[in-house]
Amino acid sequence: MARTIAGGPGQTGEPPGPVPGEPAAAPARVWSTPALVVLCLSGALLLGATGVFLGAVFLHVAPANALSREYRHQVDGIVYPEFEQNWKLFAPNPLQQNVRLDARVRTVVDGGATREHDWLGLTEQDIAAIRGNPAPSHADQNMLRRAWDFYDGSHAGPDGTLTNPRGKLAEQYLKRIALQRIGRTADGERILEIQFRVTAVPVAPPGWAGESPPVTPPARELPWWPVNDEDYRGLA
Template identity: 60%
Template sequence: MRTWSTPALLVLCTAGAVLLGGTALFLAALFLHSAPSNALSKQYRAELDAVVYPEFEQNWRLFAPNPLQQNVTVDARVQTIAADGTVSTREWAGLTAGDIAAVRHNPAPSHVDQNLLRRALDFYDSTHAEQQVIGPRAGLAEQYLKRVALQRLGPADRGLRLFQVQLRVGTAELAPPEWSREQVDTEPKYRELPWWPVGENDLRGLW
């Protein structure tokens, strides 16, 4: 039987205490972040956000779950311009559909496929209301959403350059269960965003 020296035991006990303490603090931070707002979570909001975001982000709350009741999809299309000045408009491409296809049947889906597009749209909506700017970060939100869309669409064909990009957001209510008498219109309703010009800076580093 191996006998540990006193210094070795001291090091092992100290390391174990640090690991247990760190784990307890981390779990406590996750709990406070997910729990309803309280005095502690308000006082240490910045510290809690620093622990949770971005790796451990959650979109649910303890004790008061609020599941999504709508399916939201994002489509995009671009206009290209040829050397002779001819402008062509591509068909709508389903950005959300592409993300769903990448996630479905994938045992370890990418965080990018699951959340990047959705968070970019949430960021945009939080800084715009009926196409009106409502915050100082509106330009950043627009640029971010535009670059996300352009990255998913890919570069233009040879001999063409990207001229403009446009997004549309489809919202469809989830159908009620078969046993429910509730009547819900499940047809998607679309909201088109403005055409945004595409410059060299918009494309830098995307592919």
């Protein structure tokens, strides 16, 4: 007695054919061998560069060890000045002073004589831009302060004696920040020199601490620095 097996598509062991009226499925993308090589090399390069950068930052903030001492110059070259870190891996160091930085310039007048101008409060400008601003910029909050920290960490004494090879870079960085704000002239007169003054006021302890307020040191004036066209290169 013959049997008839009933069933629809897919029940006979054969794959179903395309449904009439529906578009055919798009073929899978096939990457060529050169394209795969380029993608793999680019990914490896990005991962390697990221690993080197993160490793340099880790060695910068980690306690002194054999690796950080051996590769100190290479690490400093990656981190300074754009990526300088103001903390340590196991001991964050909060700010303990309110630092105010002022600048004044010396210009040349008719006849070759020079004239000193009044102090300009650079920190006061930043405070004015921050106060009342719900979203102050990172530059207004930190650029000038970090520039001074960079300078102070590479100089010693009232005469600004260099203590490490980054000292000249710190001077240029601080000078260019001020000149970008002041411009090439003051009252229409060409700027010849610039001088900085810093006042560091220690943060007073809370009232419940029972400690005496720290003594505020006198303002510190840096030597006059010459100004030339190279100091304005790249400044807006």
